[in-house]
Each structure stands twice: as structure tokens, then as C-alpha cells.
Amino acid sequence: MSSGDEAGIVARMSSYDAVFVGSGINSLVGAALLSRAGWSVCVLERNDQAGGCIRTSTDLTLPGFTHEVLASWHPLFTGSAAYAELKDELDRRGVAYLNTDLPTGSAFPDGSAAFITTSLEGNVAELDRHVAGDGAAWERQLNAFMANADLSFGLLGTELWSGAGLSLGRKAYKRLGRRGLLEFAGGTLSTCRDWLSGTFASEQAHGLLAPWVLHTGLGPDQATSGFMTQVIAAALQLGGMPVPAGGGVRLVDALAGIVTDAGGEVRTGAEADRILVADGRATGVRLADGDVVAARRAVVASVTPTQLYGRLLASSDVPPKVSEAASRFRYGRAEMQIHLALDELPRWQGADAERLARCPIVHVTPGLDGVSRAVNEAERGLLPAEATIVCGQPVALDPSRAPEGKWIIWIQLQELPAGRVKGDAAGEIDTGDGRWTEELREAYADRVVARLGESITNLEKATLKRVVLSPADIEALNVNLVDGDIYGGSCALDQNLLWRPLAEAPGHGTAVDRLWHIGASTHPGPGLGAGSGYLVAKELTKPALPQRLLAKLPGRS
Numbered sequence: 001m002s003s004g005d006e007a008g009i010v011a012r013m014s015s016y017d018a019v020f021v022g023s024g025i026n027s028l029v030g031a032a033l034l035s036r037a038g039w040s041v042c043v044l045e046r047n048d049q050a051g052g053c054i055r056t057s058t059d060l061t062l063p064g065f066t067h068e069v070l071a072s073w074h075p076l077f078t079g080s081a082a083y084a085e086l087k088d089e090l091d092r093r094g095v096a097y098l099n100t101d102l103p104t105g106s107a108f109p110d111g112s113a114a115f116i117t118t119s120l121e122g123n124v125a126e127l128d129r130h131v132a133g134d135g136a137a138w139e140r141q142l143n144a145f146m147a148n149a150d151l152s153f154g155l156l157g158t159e160l161w162s163g164a165g166l167s168l169g170r171k172a173y174k175r176l177g178r179r180g181l182l183e184f185a186g187g188t189l190s191t192c193r194d195w196l197s198g199t200f201a202s203e204q205a206h207g208l209l210a211p212w213v214l215h216t217g218l219g220p221d222q223a224t225s226g227f228m229t230q231v232i233a234a235a236l237q238l239g240g241m242p243v244p245a246g247g248g249v250r251l252v253d254a255l256a257g258i259v260t261d262a263g264g265e266v267r268t269g270a271e272a273d274r275i276l277v278a279d280g281r282a283t284g285v286r287l288a289d290g291d292v293v294a295a296r297r298a299v300v301a302s303v304t305p306t307q308l309y310g311r312l313l314a315s316s317d318v319p320p321k322v323s324e325a326a327s328r329f330r331y332g333r334a335e336m337q338i339h340l341a342l343d344e345l346p347r348w349q350g351a352d353a354e355r356l357a358r359c360p361i362v363h364v365t366p367g368l369d370g371v372s373r374a375v376n377e378a379e380r381g382l383l384p385a386e387a388t389i390v391c392g393q394p395v396a397l398d399p400s401r402a403p404e405g406k407w408i409i410w411i412q413l414q415e416l417p418a419g420r421v422k423g424d425a426a427g428e429i430d431t432g433d434g435r436w437t438e439e440l441r442e443a444y445a446d447r448v449v450a451r452l453g454e455s456i457t458n459l460e461k462a463t464l465k466r467v468v469l470s471p472a473d474i475e476a477l478n479v480n481l482v483d484g485d486i487y488g489g490s491c492a493l494d495q496n497l498l499w500r501p502l503a504e505a506p507g508h509g510t511a512v513d514r515l516w517h518i519g520a521s522t523h524p525g526p527g528l529g530a531g532s533g534y535l536v537a538k539e540l541t542k543p544a545l546p547q548r549l550l551a552k553l554p555g556r557s
């Protein structure tokens with residue numbers, strides 16, 4: 001169908017059951033699930049490739065090297081409800097996960113290191129190696145966590161403002177009682193620092209776990225960071241650190257294939273400009289080029305609240321309280337990525353060199369206080385003097401990512417100021433007017449790489465090519481990563497869980513009928529777990545109430 005406009009430009013008009021804005025993991029999973037349920041679906045992506053933060057590149061550094069430009073590690077996806085449901089089909093489409101028994105370690109300035117393995121015995125022995133008794137503490141904390149793991153994971157995988165959220169609360173109350181529930185809820189609020197110091201004696205155990213809190217968008221002194229550290233500790237032992245063989249592009253292609261094979265469309269180079277609303281109901285999306293994609297049953301937007309309420313919806317379609325709250329939505333710390341192609345395998349220093357080289361993720365850190373200090377410096381607008389270096393080694397899992405005998409390093413720096421940089425905590429780098437110029441980006445990367453060179457002794461000699469992405473470069477790759485916040489909005493408690501994305505519009509339904517909000521800015525937040533896309537797809541395809549009630553009758557399963 002097509003319709004001419006007044007200027008004589010021919011705008012295309014097409015029509016689907018559901019139209020998704022954005023093609024990140026949440027949209028692709030939601031679109032795949034709806035396609036399997038018989039819906040016709042269109043996914044709109046403004047970039048020239050689908051996948052959002054999953055962006056695999058073979059031309060970032062040198063021929064033969066395959067880099068994950070942004071997100072790399074898939075434990076949240078392989079542990080998700082979405083993967084459980086789609087696994088058979090993804091297997092058929094060639095998505096194969098590679099994993100390890102040694103997911104992570106920390107390398108400390110004195111040359112010592114500590115590790116997490118996928119075996120309980122291994123972790124007990126490893127923690128006892130540093131201070132006797134910490135092994136038993138690991139086992140105790142893990143058992144305590146697992147006893148209520150369904151509640152903890154439920155908190156992160158349930159539509160909290162719904163009947164399901166209420167049922168989760170009832171289940172917790174029934175199991176734990178009033179006092180127990182209070183204790184459980186209080187425990188989820190604790191900080192990483194308090195939990196670590198109350199659980200483990202050794203500095204190494206603290207330095208092993210504290211950097212992980214950065215991967216939840218928090219810092220070690222923030223509320224809920226203790227709970228998130230426990231979730232991650234359990235997830236690492238239970239799930240390892242899977243990556244898709246060949247890169248995340250395999251997953252993106254497979255999910256997009258489910259949509260297109262069902263007759264749907266994944267349209268790249270298609271920037272949504274306006275969500276069309278008639279009589280309080282979303283009816284489609286108008287693109288920047290004027291094309292209109294009509295939505296018969298749902299529009300699902302995987303964007304920030306700033307974009308949804310400040311740009312895509314006409315102000316007359318948004319309740320003033322929601323617009324005002326969206327304009328106050330806060331973005332978190334910024335991030336930098338450094339990609340290195342190496343001519344040879346890394347030579348880690350110290351007695352644990354062999355294990356460090358086998359770990360897909362090594363945190364190079366002075367420990368808990370070091371993470372805390374760097375986060376605090378970043379939050380005060382400064383470049384940290386001694387950042388936590390997240391040193392990813394994808395070739396340790398997937399040899400296809402680099403030519404034989406060569407290596408890739410994927411560095412993540414999660415402690416950078418949100419917005420303009422006010423100065424350098426080390427007093428070494430001139431931060432100019434605080435904008436991310438090429439000079440500022442490379443100067444900061446030089447400092448980080450030099451520090452990493454103290455742990456990997458052949459780093460400088462072996463580096464064939466380096467590519468650095470500043471927070472501004474990261475935002476340019478994905479508009480949802482405002483100012484380089486890779487988690488789609490601050491994950492501080494007042495903007496997380498029950499309050500994500502906005503206390504005035506929590507969950508995934510919106511004030512506009514048939515318009516749904518998903519993505520990292522919404523519950524359960526960032527990461528490749530696809531939680532929001534899954535929850536919305538389930539809500540859209542759930543049987544009507546009479547059928548649900550009938551299914552509950554005795555004798556029906």
C-alpha cells in the first residue's frame with residue numbers, strides 16, 4: 001500500500017500486528033516470541049544493522065579478528081526464560097554456546113590473583129587458599145541464597161506491578177513469614193561493601209567480587225549492590241561465562257530469522273519518528289522518511305523514557321506528570337571500550353598466570369576500596385586515577401575470534417563521569433572543556449593500557465592495533481546509551497525494580513493503550529537477559545481471562 005503526500009513524495013504504508021521500535025535483544029526476543037505465536041511483526045531499527053548493543057565486527061581492528069564492539073558475554077541470556085523457550089529453535093538455527101569452568105578472576109597489583117570456578121569445591125578451595133574459613137563462608141552464603149533463589153530471580157524476572165508480582169510477594173510471605181520476609185527484603189537492600197565485609201575475611205575475596213557490582217550499573221556502596229553481588233556470585237558458579245560461537249551476531253541473525261521466516265520484517269535504516277495515537281490507542285509508527293507502519297495490536301518501544309515521552313509521543317498523548325517524570329530520568333556513569341588485537345597470547349605475570357590467561361573476564365583492580373574510590377571519583381565528574389579494568393579475553397572461549405596464535409582483548413571501563421568530565425583525579429590529563437575529544441579519549445586509554453601492561457607483561461609489544469570508543473562514540477552507536485551510559489539509565493534503587501523506568505509509569509504498560517515500553521530502561525533493567533521483551537510478549541499472548549479460569553478448573557492441566 002502506498003499513499004502520496006502533499007509534496008508529491010510517495011510514503012510507504014505497511015501494516016503488522018505488532019511494531020517494535022529498536023532491534024536490541026528485548027525487541028528481537030519479543031518479536032520472535034510473537035512471531036511464533038502467529039503474530040505478524042515488524043522490527044524497526046535506525047542503524048544499518050540489527051542487534052542494538054550486540055554488534056559483532058570483523059573490520060574493527062585487523063582482518064581475521066572478530067570483535068564484540070559492545071556487549072560480549074551471554075550468561076544473562078543463557079540463564080533467561082527467553083532462552084529456555086527458544087533454545088531448540090536457536091539450536092536449529094546454529095546458535096551454539098561455548099562455556100568455561102573458570103569464568104572470572106581478579107588480578108591484584110601485588111601479582112596475586114583470585115578466581116571463581118563453576119564448581120562449589122573449586123570455589124571453597126580457592127577462597128580458603130587466601131584465608132582459611134572463607135571457603136566455608138562461600139558455601140554458607142551460596143546455600144542461603146539458593147534456598148530462596150526462586151524469590152531472588154523472581155524479583156528480577158517478574159512483572160512486579162501485576163498479579164504475578166503479587167503472587168511472588170504472597171509466596172515469599174507464606175514461606176518466610178512476616179519477620180523472615182522483612183529480613184529477606186532488608187537483605188536485598190544491603191550494600192556490596194557491607195555484605196562482603198560481613199561474609200569474607202580476605203581482601204582477595206572482596207576484590208574478586210566487588211568489581212562485579214559495576215556490571216549491574218551500581219557501585220559497591222549503593223543500596224541493593226550487596227544483593228546484586230550475591231545474584232552474580234551464584235550465577236557465575238552455576239552458569240559460567242557463555243558466549244555464542246562466532247559472536248553475538250549469530251544470535252541476532254537467528255532471532256531475526258524467526259521473525260522473517262514467519263513473514264515479518266526486520267527493517268534497518270528505519271528511524272521511528274512518531275508513535276501514532278488515535279483515541280488514546282497506539283495505531284502505528286511514522287518513520288523519519290515519512291513511511292508509516294501501522295500496528296493492529298501493539299506498538300512496543302525499546303527506547304529510553306526520555307525518547308519515548310519527550311520525542312516519539314506527541315505531548316498531547318502523554319499525561320503531564322509522566323512527561324515531567326521522564327524529563328527527570330537520570331542516566332548513570334559513562335563507559336569506555338578499548339579493543340586490542342594482539343600478535344601473540346598474553347603473558348600474565350605472577351604465579352597464577354596460566355589461570356588468568358584462561359579466564360574470559362579478569363578484573364584488574366586494587367580491590368574493594370579501589371572500586372569504591374574509582375566509582376566515587378567518576379560520580380564527582382573525575383577520570384579515576386586507578387580504574388577497575390575489565391579485561392575480557394573472548395579467545396579463551398572461542399578460538400574462532402582471532403587467527404591461530406593471536407589474541408583479542410576487550411576492555412570495559414565502567415567508572416567514567418556521566419556528562420562532561422570535570423577533571424582528572426590523578427592530576428595528569430588535561431580534560432579541556434570536559435567533552436570527549438579524540439585527545440582526551442586516547443590519553444585516558446593510554447593510562448589504562450599502561451596499567452594493564454603491568455599485569456600482562458607482553459601487552460605493549462604484542463599489540464597490533466588498538467581501537468578506543470569514548471562514551472560519546474558509544475552513544476553514537478546506539479542512541480539509547482545516553483552520554484555513554486551503557487545501562488540505559490541509572491540503576492539506583494529509586495529508579496530500579498518497582499520504580500523502573502519511572503515511579504509515575506512503572507512496568508511495561510503505558511498511559512497509551514496498546515503501547516508497551518521495553519528495553520534496558522525498563523524492569524528488569526539492562527543486560528542480555530531479554531526480560532522486558534519476554535514479559536511483554538507473554539502478556540500480549542496470554543490466553544483471555546475465561547480461558548485462563550477454565551484452565552484452572554480441576555482436571556484441566
Ligand SMILES: Cc1cc2nc3c(=O)[nH]c(=O)nc-3n(C[C@H](O)[C@H](O)[C@H](O)COP(=O)(O)OP(=O)(O)OC[C@H]3O[C@@H](n4cnc5c(N)ncnc54)[C@H](O)[C@@H]3O)c2cc1C
Pocket residue numbers: 021022023024025026027044045046047051052053054069070071072073074075076077270271272273302303307335337474477478479480481486487488518519520521525526527528529
Ligand atoms: C559496551 C557495552 C557492553 C556490554 N556488555 C554486556 C555484556 O557483556 N553482557 C550483558 O549481559 N550485557 C552487556 N551490556 C548491556 C546490554 O548489552 C544492554 O543492556 C542490552 O543489550 C540492551 O538491550 P535493549 O533491548 O534495551 O536494546 P539496545 O541494545 O539498547 O538496542 C536498542 C536499539 O534501538 C534502536 N533505536 C533507538 N531509538 C530508535 C528509533 N527511534 N527508531 C529506530 N531504532 C531506534 C537503537 O539504534 C538500538 O539499536 C553491555 C552494553 C554495552 C553498551
